[in-house]
Amino acid sequence: MFYRPEDGHGLPHNPFNAIVTPRPIGWISTRGSLGDNLAPYSFFNAVAYVPPQVMFASTSAKPDREGTKDSVAQLRETRVFCVNIVEYAARDVMNRTSGPWDAGTDEFALAGIDKAACETIDCPRVANAPAALECTVTQIVQLPGEANFVTFGEVTGIHMRDDCLVDGAFDVTRFQPLTRLGYRDYSVIREVFSLQRPGE
Structure with missing residues (x-):
């Protein structure tokens, strides 16, 4: 099968996001004039080592947020x-925070998630997350499409849960991303294997 996105695919569901998988989930917490917010985004990834940088994309809008999301x-x-x-154990509360809640809704409270203060920024974080990356925005880029925005951020602080550190390494098998x-x-990551790059 081949299709051009502008012509449609003729399938019951859009296959695009099923093709680009698996994708890590960035559970993004923010603080603003209306309070604290927590929402998952699967268009998320790390994009640079030095300085460490990440991105996430928001691709829809809410009527109470002027063309974007909270x-x-x-x-x-x-x-x-x-x-x-996000770890496998938090799948249900993560899903609860994905709802189209009114602006100003505190999803930490809504889903019963403990929050903690960040160290380098004025923002809450998920207290028991396996890891949390505190970020300052470097740029927000509007992509083609009505509500497609990519936010890039520089990581200014990193939290790692102690039980996820094994022999000096951050071990994803300890929490199952x-x-x-x-x-x-x-899906959940339960099995890990290593490959050595040529020339290493």
Whole structure:
């Protein structure tokens, strides 16, 4: 099968996000004039080592946020956000925070998630997350499309849960990262193997 996106695919569901998988989930926390917010984004990844930088994309809008969603609206105000890493054990509360809640809703409280203060930015974080990346916004880029915004941030502080450190390495098998597939599907990382690059 081949299709041009502008012509449509003729399938019951859009296959695009099922093809680009698995995707890590950035559980983005922000603070703004309306309070604290927490929402998951599967268009998320690390993009640079030095200085460490990440990105996440918001691709839809809410009627109460002027063409975007709560996360982007709030970080436009404050220019900071925190990326919380999602473990399999948090799948249900993470999903609860993905709802189209009214602006000003505190998803930490809504889903019963403990929050903690960040160290380098004025923003909450998920207290028990395996890791959290405190970020300052470097740029917000509007992509083609009505509500497509990519936020880039420089990581200014990193939290790692002590039980995830094994022999000096951050061990993902200790918490089983949740990943996003297509449609309503997710997966979890339980098995890891290593490859040595040529020339190393």
